[in-house]
Amino acid sequence: MIETDVIVVGSGPAGSSAAKHAALGGAKVILMDKKSEIGSPKRCAEGVSIQGLEKLGIEPSPRWVTQEIQGVRIQTPDGTDVWLTKDEVKLPEAGYILERKVFDKHMAMDAARAGAEIKIKTLVTGIEKIKNGYIVKTECMGEKTDYKCKILIAADGPEGHVARWAGLKPAAKPKEMESGVQYEMCNVEFERPGCIEFYLGSCAPGGYVWIFPKGDDIANVGLAILPHKAEKTAKEYLDDFIAKSPYLKNAQAVELNVGGDPVGGMTKKLYDDNIMVVGDAAGQVNPLTGGGIISGMTGGMCAGQVAAQAIKEDCSKKFLKQYDKMAHEELDHEIKRYKKVQEYLLTLSDEELDSIAHAFQGESFEKISTTEIVKKLIKVSPKALLKLGKFI
């Protein structure tokens, strides 16, 4: 039996962030991941906001930034484009497209440099609640080892078992779990360089298609759908889209990734005695964009800081409630608001999306704010008032 203060299960960005901050706070931390290579395979469109990284205290590195985002293109089913580019508008949030595999490894390295011990290829096969802690049962290449910790942090993704074994509800109901598929492609053509592109409507029921540029002629091309709204698999939708897109007619895939994305919002209960849940496992994902790197890492940072303090004081749920409070303060404004926008978008038909895009043609925005967009939306789509009225 190996004893430690904190065990973090899952070394994605959220888990590594939790491990790093717990270690920085002075706790003895073990970070485990079932995979042989942290960060691979990825399941992600790889976009992050620069401001988000700054808030987390992470210095951008050319090793994992592939492209600075120059603008946004949103296309509706009849081919109408809405462009929000740096020349025309002041974007509220500048961003980067990452090389996720490299980024994830670097985040784990940051945790290690802060003092965390990392165990790769280590699968958690079960947990057992004990007085003031947990026993974590693991398996690494046939070798079984039990660990004892005072705080367990579940960062094991949307499919994670740890929180569910502990009696906490999973991040997403089946209906709120998007099914995603994504290629890394070369020979991609771009109308305007450096813009992230979103394609809405029946090309991806319940989600959207994205083309995120990664420098030169390379892009991350993918989509997410809600399976109960779909008639085909996610991969079939993506292949159909690629076959029709003029920008992808010469594109060749060099990588295929798949995975789930919980878009149901944050789970009701993020903690209990001696346990906290972070990242995708906790639904710390923007429900509109499906993006969860910064929000998951923010959740991880909050949990790590609380864990370090808890080790010194009290590991009961009474103390860990602080994590819940911090996570909600940091993330609610994003997750709750965008959930409303996502719900509204889900009600729109292809024709309605087109008419909204038409209404936005020729509009000039000096600065994009959610309120401005919603005001314009209500003019063309009265439904928006019902769903989004609270934004104004």
Next chain:
Amino acid sequence: MIVKDWCSFCGECAGVCPRNLIQVREYSLVFNENECKECSICIDACPIDALEREDD
């Protein structure tokens, strides 16, 4: 459950399983078939059609 050889072990099926019966290892899936109520949610959610129900 039949797991096709193109499964990528992404965990989508485990994430949607209402009974938490699917364990995703690095390169394998372990189903607790005894408890399965055959709701098919995992089969429908798979992004690449890699799951198939076994005929009894």
